[in-house]
Amino acid sequence: MAGTGTGECEGGESQPGSTMDCSCVSDLLFAPPALPALWTPGFAFPDWAYKPESSPGSRQIQLWHFILELLQKEEYQGVIAWQGDYGEFVIKDPDEVARLWGIRKCKPHMNYDKLSRALRYYYNKRILHKTKGKRFTYKFNFSKVVLVNYPLLDVAAAATGSPLLLTPGPFGGTPGPDAPPITPETLQTLFSAPRLGEPGARTPLFTPETDKLRLDSPFPFLGSGATGYSKPPGLLGPYGRAFPEYPWNFNPYLTGPFPKLPPSLYPPHFYPNPLASSLGHLPSAGAGGGPATAPLLVTTGEGPGTERPSGLAMAPRLALPGTGGPEATLGGKDSDSELEITDVSGCSSDSEGDEGSPAPPKAKAGKGGTGS
DNA sequence: AGCGGAACGG
């Protein structure tokens, strides 16, 4: 039916008496209707990053998705861009970012103060954290991001046709103590047994018991303190420019928007499984010093059945933020004034559901009155 | 500028 998903903020505007109406007319970012699961729109995210539904816990667009979107597009380099270490980005124009976010959410009165509050909520969820000392600079904890979105499961399920249940929140939520993470076999099938040399260790990441994972301050890699991660092996593609330092090259969304990559960089075909590559060299790759705390979900068992010969044959063109600063290409203001975008719809309709409750870090003191 | 509690709403 409606091919184009149009969604405007119709209905009752949430905002009281604002003269401005939300022109949430689509603009869009991406996500054309008939695209394959994985493709590359210039630079692409795996797919899960695009869809609002990709978040287990929430349907609507999430702020961090939005941020990622912006980061992904060159047009916005003037307002927000990767900068600094892996996953670090700086909001160069807070007001603009807030404005764009407001458009997307049909909240005309959005501003950086509010947006940043939302960003702060991510701290506890470990999706983001603040880079102290640097104004408007935050850092993504991609490991969390990718996990929380469990693109794998989705893919795995589809690929194998197994109705595995998703358990989005290995760490925080997943109230179901007995809820099995996922069947390793399934994943393995998908990832074609990377055989990292995993000892048979299960997956600490997914153990409900241990949950909470050890991402404290010093993340496996985000730790700014020791940025001396060894570079990944030769996974880098033909791009001479390597990335600064990734602990393991896992990149949240394949490919990197980073500095301006010439169009010729992207290959005609797209990648198989982002995660596959990612998983291929997870933390275990920590060359020597790596904390490698999370082997992720490598199975211990053997994967009988489907075996794919080569899973990582292709070179993951990761990219992503890095210190990309030095690139001479920066500065190119080739883009003309562009547009305004951003908003695709989604300003209405929503359904909800609920599941899991991943982030209750602190107990709240009874404030509601009922308390003791 | 940044943080986080609280109330509220979809």
Place this chain on the structure above:
DNA sequence: CCGTTCCGCT
């Protein structure tokens, strides 16, 4: 659950 709005504190 995920913000949004508001606000007091550093």
